[in-house]
Amino acid sequence: METTEVKKLILEKVVNNKIPCRVAFEIAETAGWQKLQIGELLNEMDIKISSCQLGCFK
Numbered sequence: 001m002e003t004t005e006v007k008k009l010i011l012e013k014v015v016n017n018k019i020p021c022r023v024a025f026e027i028a029e030t031a032g033w034q035k036l037q038i039g040e041l042l043n044e045m046d047i048k049i050s051s052c053q054l055g056c057f058k
Contacts, residue, residue, distance in 0.1 A: 001031040006041060018050040 009031065013023050019042065028038040042049065 001033070003041070006031045006033065006038070007045065010038075010042065010045065010047065014047055017046070018048045020051040021049050022051065024049060 006027065009027050010019065010024075013019055013027070024038050024042065025035060027033075028035045031038070039049070
């Protein structure tokens with residue numbers, strides 16, 4: 001999936017400039033991207049991860 005399409009998926013799920021970790025994982029799977037790639041794109045878009053499945057982010 002192209003970057004612009006992935007950004008659109010992300011923006012549909014963002015609330016208060018945050019996205020839950022679980023949702024980021026789902027987007028990665030849907031897009032056929034690695035989780036790390038989604039994390040890098042979120043950083044680029046200045047979107048924070050919330051509700052981290054590892055407990056790293058609240």
